[in-house]
Amino acid sequence: MKLIHSVAIILISLALLVQIEAHICMINPKQRGKFDISTAGNPTCFRHGEPCGGQKFDGKIKKHITPGQTFFIKWQQNYNHYEIGYPGYMDISYAAGNDSKPFVVLAVIMDFYAYAQSNRQNYTVPITIPNINCSHCVLRIRYNSHKPGEQTFIQCSDVSFSHKKSNDDHHEAEEEVYQGWKEWRSQRMTLPKQASDYLKFAALLSDRFSAASSGNYIYGISASPFDLDEANYVKIDTATGEIIKLSTLSAPLTNQFRVYSAKQVIDYVAIQAFCYVYKSDMMYTIVHKGSNADATANKLFAIDRAKGNTKANDSLAAEAVNIAPINAIMDDEEGGFITLQIVKLPRKPGYFSFLVSRMNLKPKLFQPIINSQPENLYVNFLWSTLDTKNKICYLLMGNENSADKLLAKLYVVHYGTQPGIEIVNLNVSRYTIGAIHFYKKTGELLAVSPGVAPRKDFKRAPQWYLVSVNPKNGHITKKFQIAPNGAFRPVFSGNIANIDEKRDKLYYRFEVLDEPADVIASIDLKNNAVSYSKLGYFRHVINLYSPSH
Numbered sequence: 164m165k166l167i168h169s170v171a172i173i174l175i176s177l178a179l180l181v182q183i184e185a186h187i188c189m190i191n192p193k194q195r196g197k198f199d200i201s202t203a204g205n206p207t208c209f210r211h212g213e214p215c216g217g218q219k220f221d222g223k224i225k226k227h228i229t230p231g232q233t234f235f236i237k238w239q240q241n242y243n244h245y246e247i248g249y250p251g252y253m254d255i256s257y258a259a260g261n262d263s264k265p266f267v268v269l270a271v272i273m274d275f276y277a278y279a280q281s282n283r284q285n286y287t288v289p290i291t292i293p294n295i296n297c298s299h300c301v302l303r304i305r306y307n308s309h310k311p312g313e314q315t316f317i318q319c320s321d322v323s324f325s326h327k328k329s330n331d332d333h334h335e336a337e338e339e340v341y342q343g344w345k346e347w348r349s350q351r352m353t354l355p356k357q358a359s360d361y362l363k364f365a366a367l368l369s370d371r372f373s374a375a376s377s378g379n380y381i382y383g384i385s386a387s388p389f390d391l392d393e394a395n396y397v398k399i400d401t402a403t404g405e406i407i408k409l410s411t412l413s414a415p416l417t418n419q420f421r422v423y424s425a426k427q428v429i430d431y432v433a434i435q436a437f438c439y440v441y442k443s444d445m446m447y448t449i450v451h452k453g454s455n456a457d458a459t460a461n462k463l464f465a466i467d468r469a470k471g472n473t474k475a476n477d478s479l480a481a482e483a484v485n486i487a488p489i490n491a492i493m494d495d496e497e498g499g500f501i502t503l504q505i506v507k508l509p510r511k512p513g514y515f516s517f518l519v520s521r522m523n524l525k526p527k528l529f530q531p532i533i534n535s536q537p538e539n540l541y542v543n544f545l546w547s548t549l550d551t552k553n554k555i556c557y558l559l560m561g562n563e564n565s566a567d568k569l570l571a572k573l574y575v576v577h578y579g580t581q582p583g584i585e586i587v588n589l590n591v592s593r594y595t596i597g598a599i600h601f602y603k604k605t606g607e608l609l610a611v612s613p614g615v616a617p618r619k620d621f622k623r624a625p626q627w628y629l630v631s632v633n634p635k636n637g638h639i640t641k642k643f644q645i646a647p648n649g650a651f652r653p654v655f656s657g658n659i660a661n662i663d664e665k666r667d668k669l670y671y672r673f674e675v676l677d678e679p680a681d682v683i684a685s686i687d688l689k690n691n692a693v694s695y696s697k698l699g700y701f702r703h704v705i706n707l708y709s710p711s712h
Contacts, residue, residue: 187240188207188241192321215319229326232291233290240284245278246311251309252272270290271422311505312513361678381709384704384706396410399683406704450464477524490503491558502519519532533584548608602664604667607632609629611671612627612628628644657673664711668686670685671684672707675698682695
């Protein structure tokens, strides 16, 4: 354990980044050089450096494309490095001529939060090919994750834009467009199919251990893949699974299905960068609005839980967003917020510092409290929670190079009159975690865990446990089992903010393995029991939280 006292003075400048593997591969048209997407983190998807990831033109045109028409470009994000509070993006561009010519951006796609670095996600996106003729053009895909320690990853393909095609080329193009539309629709639609054993078992659990509606709800923001221009504030009955629309948000938000043009305003509500304020009964979430996806989100969007109506955006203090993006915002229960920022260190390239600050909206205030020692590996922010009575902020930080073992550290940040930081290595040899929740009644740090990191004997649908995290020695111990094996995916995408202290409940959203179906688990912390909602589909509802205090 380390105890650190430091003055929160941050100097801002650009810094070189350490090389940590994030990956992207172009499938159609085929990328330059070798290609292999059979494994996550494949070296053929690990290329960076302008203009084309270090790959030269081999003299062969990979695809002939009709100008002015729709073309479906396909690629795989071979590793996911979503940055909470400052999500990255992928963009598609072309150069008319060889890759020494300027690239023109055709489309921008915001990053998708997969909750697992080793996630492989295929994308099929329709783009309109410029109405020009060129015997050699270059199509390029870039992935800028905004993750500390990451570089921009690039793949290029050599193509031609020409109206002159043989009949074979014409039929090939028609088939390509047809297949492209099928993939494009499949990314947006839940198609019925025969129920798997996983779904049948999940349905059995749901029926056997569910309860009638008791009026307990969790709240969040719903973004429908069928209407990309609308987002709704909703509540979900934790017993029946019914989703009830409370209001339509006045500002749209980005989801994984939206494709932006180069000049389109980019609006999004940051996933997980939000908090619920009990005293005002308001949800605050960080939002972004602008034409530049690299710009830092600089506003807070407020939603009145009881009335469901939205409030005007509040601009964040300029001195805050000029330092670094805000990764976490937490209610300090004194009328303000505690924030986390991951800051580049100009004098130590490749290293970062975690800055914890106090922020108020009215009057506008930003006051740095403490920043951590330099860190270059444990920079993957996962979750935060506050013990407001003792003025302790707990930060869960993952090792960016530990996609399989899921190594993590706990930062215990004292933000009261005597600021300090304790750094604890967590023992994840038996239980891995993706979030932590402070339980006021017992003073415990609780988490939901699927057991150990993936290995040969690790079940695809493992048992799940409620575990306790010791902030002094890093030990993680089992409290009780909350789900049997044979039903749910081992991913951390289902964490729901805030323990329901009134009812002694912690909620979690389980995903049925290989099926578009979920259940909400109500974990009874007092009686060591669990009940499940009816089967539903809740993955499109982000920033879920329990409003009880």
